[in-house]
Amino acid sequence: MSAIRLLVLCAVRQHGRAHGYQVRNDLEYWGAHEWSNAKPGSIYHALKQMAKQGVLLAHEVAPSTAGGPPRTEYELTDAGREEYLRLLREALTTYDQKMDVLSAGIGAIVDLPRAEVVELLKERVAGIEAWRAAVTEHYVPEDGPEQLGHIGEIMNLWVHSADSGAEWTRGLIKRIEGGAYTFAGEGEPFVGVLAEGEVNPYATGVPDDGDHH
Amino acid sequence: MSAIRLLVLCAVRQHGRAHGYQVRNDLEYWGAHEWSNAKPGSIYHALKQMAKQGVLLAHEVAPSTAGGPPRTEYELTDAGREEYLRLLREALTTYDQKMDVLSAGIGAIVDLPRAEVVELLKERVAGIEAWRAAVTEHYVPEDGPEQLGHIGEIMNLWVHSADSGAEWTRGLIKRIEGGAYTFAGEGEPFVGVLAEGEVNPYATGVPDDGDHH
């Protein structure tokens, strides 16, 4: 599973009703193009696909107010709200070695209640540890890891990365248990999308500060 | 760039001449299905595509000796050997946040000379550090990271993972500089593919030790 659906649902949900370009801008605002496959084509495709599947409701809308072709606006259906929470829980829980899904999940994390988030993250840690145990037991030959030659470095990389991921997750759990952030049902939710007409401070396209990355 | 082409080229090259099922088995032997998109469809697609592009040469071969449809065997062309080295260097150098490409590169690392590998890995570390500097400078607001709310945790995750990746790379550089493994031009190369008829000890399909992951 890629991160694109979760990201798109998250953006549309926060607007209530949004068109593709708006979603595209939000994801860029979140820096999602740096750590996920959030390209225009993927975003528009996901919107159409999810509309076809009943997760989003598409409204045909009059020609845009500011140039360009007519826009289609989308909003979540009830099925969409369920799908959103399902994807979010999955992103936080499963250890699939892909940072983009987890990142998208972190961005949406405050849409769940605090206690559940802690539960899910603990499941995540358990999943990582189980994965680590499985691969080390499965792939290390009886006569020592030297048998593998340089191939053992792949194992080494996996394990290093799993440990690092577990450590980060434990840190996050501690911060959340310590009262950080505002979760579902705890007050004014944090809004992370751009309002109509607001400029994107992180806009790409014509970077003016030289090219990084 | 995904890891599939590098993996497929690596397998075919070690056999000299190989058919799709053999490649598929090698990748499974390497555990590639655990950390990359090495599914049958992707493998056969990559073989055909690369044959079409002149990177591989396809031989039509008589019906298989052991059941199943007729097989096509492939071998690298000169362009293929160049492409292989190009992909390998790229995999070791660029920090694109995707473990699968790096893992594939590690698996093939001994096909380059030791000194070059050390160079490439140092470039990798430099790339990670540059990336880290760019994102921290770019995304942390002047009035402190608290402004970002829980979104700051995404940054935190990226940076944590970059640091962990850099640390691992430095460790690998040290081991290689310390004389570990046998690189190109240093003697008998390490062979990591299954010979014709050899059974795959890590075979999936019917796991007999319960289901992990």
Added chain:
DNA sequence: ACCCTGGTAATCAAATTTGACTACCGAGCC
């Protein structure tokens, strides 16, 4: 002789992803 199972080798349709491209409008300039 017939069927069933398991391994070998590959294909196919559908979904997704990529990267380049189109079309429209308003503002500024000559």
Added chain:
DNA sequence: GGCTCGGTAGTCAAATTTGATTACCAGGGT
């Protein structure tokens, strides 16, 4: 008035990926 430029909104073909499914043969039982 005509022209180009940049921003807005989206489309499209090609490439890739996924997940299921096919086809073939050998061997063992009945």
